[in-house]
Amino acid sequence: MFRTALRNVLAHKARLLMTVLAVLLGVAFVSGTLVFTNTISGAYQNSSAKGFDHVDVAVTPGFQDAEGDRVGKPHELTDALLDEAAQVPGAASATGVVQGFTAVADKDGKLIGDGFSTRGGNYWGADDPRYPLVSGHAPKGEGEVLIDSRTAKRTGYEVGDTVRLSVDGPVLTPRITGIFTTDDGNVAAGGSLALFDTPTAQALFGKTGTYHEIDVRAEDGVTQAALKAELDGALPKDVVETTTGQRLADDQAEQIARSMSGLKQGLLVFAGIALFVGTFIIANTFTMLVAQRTKELALMRAVGASRRQVTRSVLIEAFVVGAVAAVSGLVAGVGIGAGLRSLMGTLDAPVPDGPLVITPGTVAAALAVGILVTMLAAWLPGRRAAKIPPVAAMSSVHARATTKSLVLRNTLGALFSAAGITVVLAATTMDGSDGQAPMGLGAVLLIIGVFILTPLLSRPLIAAAAPVLRAFGVSGKLARQNSVRNPRRTAATASALMIGLTLITGMTVMAGSLQKSIDKMASSAIEADYVVSMANFNQLSPDVAEKLEKLDGVTATSPLRDAPSRIGGETEYLTGVNGATIGKLTDLTVDDGSFTVGGTDVVVDDATADRLGWKAGSTFTVAYEDGQKQQLTVAGVYEGNEMIHGIMVDTATLAPHQPDPLDMQVMVKTAGGTSEAAKDSLVKALGSNPAIKVQDKKDISNEIAQMVTLMLNMLYGLLAMAVIVAVLGVINTLAMSVFERSQEIGMLRAVGLDRRGIKRMVRLESLVISLFGGVLGIGLGVFFGWAAGQLMGSKMATYELVLPWDRLAVFLALAAVVGVLAALWPARRAARLNMLTAIKAE
Numbered sequence: 001m002f003r004t005a006l007r008n009v010l011a012h013k014a015r016l017l018m019t020v021l022a023v024l025l026g027v028a029f030v031s032g033t034l035v036f037t038n039t040i041s042g043a044y045q046n047s048s049a050k051g052f053d054h055v056d057v058a059v060t061p062g063f064q065d066a067e068g069d070r071v072g073k074p075h076e077l078t079d080a081l082l083d084e085a086a087q088v089p090g091a092a093s094a095t096g097v098v099q100g101f102t103a104v105a106d107k108d109g110k111l112i113g114d115g116f117s118t119r120g121g122n123y124w125g126a127d128d129p130r131y132p133l134v135s136g137h138a139p140k141g142e143g144e145v146l147i148d149s150r151t152a153k154r155t156g157y158e159v160g161d162t163v164r165l166s167v168d169g170p171v172l173t174p175r176i177t178g179i180f181t182t183d184d185g186n187v188a189a190g191g192s193l194a195l196f197d198t199p200t201a202q203a204l205f206g207k208t209g210t211y212h213e214i215d216v217r218a219e220d221g222v223t224q225a226a227l228k229a230e231l232d233g234a235l236p237k238d239v240v241e242t243t244t245g246q247r248l249a250d251d252q253a254e255q256i257a258r259s260m261s262g263l264k265q266g267l268l269v270f271a272g273i274a275l276f277v278g279t280f281i282i283a284n285t286f287t288m289l290v291a292q293r294t295k296e297l298a299l300m301r302a303v304g305a306s307r308r309q310v311t312r313s314v315l316i317e318a319f320v321v322g323a324v325a326a327v328s329g330l331v332a333g334v335g336i337g338a339g340l341r342s343l344m345g346t347l348d349a350p351v352p353d354g355p356l357v358i359t360p361g362t363v364a365a366a367l368a369v370g371i372l373v374t375m376l377a378a379w380l381p382g383r384r385a386a387k388i389p390p391v392a393a394m395s396s397v398h399a400r401a402t403t404k405s406l407v408l409r410n411t412l413g414a415l416f417s418a419a420g421i422t423v424v425l426a427a428t429t430m431d432g433s434d435g436q437a438p439m440g441l442g443a444v445l446l447i448i449g450v451f452i453l454t455p456l457l458s459r460p461l462i463a464a465a466a467p468v469l470r471a472f473g474v475s476g477k478l479a480r481q482n483s484v485r486n487p488r489r490t491a492a493t494a495s496a497l498m499i500g501l502t503l504i505t506g507m508t509v510m511a512g513s514l515q516k517s518i519d520k521m522a523s524s525a526i527e528a529d530y531v532v533s534m535a536n537f538n539q540l541s542p543d544v545a546e547k548l549e550k551l552d553g554v555t556a557t558s559p560l561r562d563a564p565s566r567i568g569g570e571t572e573y574l575t576g577v578n579g580a581t582i583g584k585l586t587d588l589t590v591d592d593g594s595f596t597v598g599g600t601d602v603v604v605d606d607a608t609a610d611r612l613g614w615k616a617g618s619t620f621t622v623a624y625e626d627g628q629k630q631q632l633t634v635a636g637v638y639e640g641n642e643m644i645h646g647i648m649v650d651t652a653t654l655a656p657h658q659p660d661p662l663d664m665q666v667m668v669k670t671a672g673g674t675s676e677a678a679k680d681s682l683v684k685a686l687g688s689n690p691a692i693k694v695q696d697k698k699d700i701s702n703e704i705a706q707m708v709t710l711m712l713n714m715l716y717g718l719l720a721m722a723v724i725v726a727v728l729g730v731i732n733t734l735a736m737s738v739f740e741r742s743q744e745i746g747m748l749r750a751v752g753l754d755r756r757g758i759k760r761m762v763r764l765e766s767l768v769i770s771l772f773g774g775v776l777g778i779g780l781g782v783f784f785g786w787a788a789g790q791l792m793g794s795k796m797a798t799y800e801l802v803l804p805w806d807r808l809a810v811f812l813a814l815a816a817v818v819g820v821l822a823a824l825w826p827a828r829r830a831a832r833l834n835m836l837t838a839i840k841a842e
Helices: 002-011 013-051 079-087 149-155 198-204 224-234 245-292 294-302 307-346 360-386 390-394 403-427 432-463 466-470 473-485 487-525 542-549 606-612 651-657 676-685 697-740 742-750 755-793 805-822 824-831 835-840
Strands: 057-061 091-097 099-101 118-123 133-136 144-148 175-180 192-197 213-218 240-244 530-534 554-567 570-577 590-593 601-605 619-623 629-638 647-650 665-670 692-695
Touching: 013 307, 013 360, 057 224, 057 245, 079 091, 079 213, 079 224, 091 118, 091 224, 118 198, 144 149, 149 175, 149 192, 192 198, 213 224, 224 240, 240 245, 307 360, 403 432, 403 755, 432 473, 432 487, 432 755, 466 473, 473 487, 473 755, 487 697, 487 755, 487 805, 530 676, 542 554, 542 665, 542 676, 554 651, 570 651, 601 606, 606 629, 647 651, 676 692, 692 697, 697 755, 697 805, 697 824, 742 755, 742 835, 755 805, 755 824, 805 824
Parallel strands: 118 192, 144 175, 570 647, 601 629
Antiparallel strands: 057 213, 057 240, 091 213, 099 118, 133 175, 144 192, 530 665, 530 692, 554 570, 554 619, 554 665, 590 629, 601 647, 619 629
16 A cells, blocks of 8 residues: 555656645745744844853842832942942952943934844943953043944944934933943844943933942852852842842843744744645645545455555555655745844844754654644545445445535534634623633634535625626636536635635734724824934933923923822822923813813823722822822823823922933924924934934824834735645646546537637636635635724724725735636646547546
8 A cells, every 4th residue: 555655646746746835835934933933042042141151140129019108119239239249258259230221323323223222331440351342441431432343343433433322312422432342132133232431321320329230250169059148148138139140041041032932923823824724725635636546446445455545545645745845844944044034134133143043843843744734634535535435436426425414514614603703703892802812712713614614605606706707608607617516626725715815804904993093093192293202112311301391483392201109009100291281282082070280180091090989079199209198189080092191290299209200202392383394403402312203193103004014014924825825726726627627628629619718717717716715815804803903992992993995905806816827827738638638538
């Protein structure tokens, strides 16, 4: 049986090629994803481990628990603690570490890095072992700075140049006194690192006389664990926490692995979709191969082969095909992984240096996926073939689908579909994340149900195309009949395309609706002409709001300032605003009371008011972060949204209780409204700072739209794999159908249908099947997009469904194009059949 199976594989090489390609693409996607994520993760982990080479034990501040009216905040690491740490037995040295966001501009004034990985810190003493100098000398005073060698190479900065940078808003222009090397993973990944002397760094990062961390080096022969034990005994336990350098490296490696797991899972989902679609092709291929070899299998049964042996022979064929596809897919996947890593470098997202990581797990996964998927898809056709009685098979009267089997299939499909719709509809009534899992389950059930019902749905939907097909004469009529002749085959072919278009359509509907909702939210909630914020969403210095308030042409400004407090024994964040102007800068619907902020009067968003049981006129006692208490009155309750919410308190009331006030953003209204001139004046007033964004409502909407569009384009690219696999399925089905119908095509040629008519018949058949899958996919996609929107709408008051009719038309046209292209080779093959040879074919 093994030799027979191998001969069959070799005899049907061309027919099995598309199946190999379908499995190959899915395996390549899986293995490529694993290679890429393992390589990136490994590079970051190696880089982070090097970053802790100079840390044996890290001393960090403990956190005061929030109790009663006391706001929890970290303790301070003072010079006294630094000296104590340096003097414990086994300590060779102790270094005070100060760090924070530092935006560095290139020579064109543009921000280096992505805003999140642009960091700053302190250079310890005259010779900091953490950062070996390549050239120049250590910085002294606020007018001097060091930059890393990678940033210097990318930007062309040299020792002696002046660089523009910002920590929390105001622009600084220190002189570069030196360039250093570092193993910092953020720098290796495209970020930047600027170093000041310790007093300057402490002043810039709000840590005057204190540190974010104390790094202690051990003497030779002293282990990290022993040094940690000495530090634990010498330093106050409630004030500091100690962690070994190895533990820090392990924790960071684990954090990197977790952050990469989301990307890995997302990519593997799409690989799974491609494999799922490929399963239809494999099952289709083996069903048709088995049907074409019915007499051969019957003869094997007649000469003594058992049912199990017949099934086994089909599975052996599937194993060989799957093994070839899996090995080829693994090789292709390694290339994809390497290509994706290179692509990140060209997209300004470089990663640390490191080798390409191909783990045994990746190899095993690729082989297992390719072989198992192929064998599982081939098992049912093989089992079905083994059940055919030998005499019936030899007489070509083998079992067709009985009425009982069709009733069972349709009943099962209806039950799955009904269950899926019920679960999805139930999920739309849930709150946010609670409904995600049920909705995912409902979507899977509905897709399975529709797939089972597709043979039943194919007849009425394809019949609806009959008036159009009649225009093509005999070819059109034959194409319609061929499409419904074997509804199971048509259904399996169309379902592959249906799944891809379902996902694409659903995501497009969700993205369009989300963008519309964000536009509506920005236009309805904000009356300010501009919103000023940091490029990395960090906090702004209060100097920014003060500068803008004094600027000519500015009529109103207000910061949005976060401040922790204690209310009723729980931590609540207050939002500091300019009470006199906030009403002019926002347009929020007031449900209760009035929108009055000033003195002890505050306004509260509806969600917070409901949670705390407040209404207009309610009073409550707040404990500020300095421990002082005050009674405040709720003047009004407004409808909050994702952009503006919280307990709004006048900054004049809040500021005396804030040791370090910082603003999240500043809202600005100008005399002439939005204009390029007004925007330029704001930018110049802030020193043309690369770290600060000045945005109008359109800019805010476009920034979010850009993120949504980028994500959508990435998803389109990933789902294109499933569509490509679906195209291969259509080609495969048509090619094998042409082979199966060789005698019929020969007869049609003999009775007068010319080659052009044969080509037209095959093309129209492909077009009908593709459009059938397209209509089902778009219909399901719209339903899922609506359902997901209902779920999001529970958290977004401005959400509304938007159907992108233009894109839906493009998707339907894409399905038609798929059908036309997929039919090119099978149609040409059908037209070139020799009619006499075809008529004699069995």
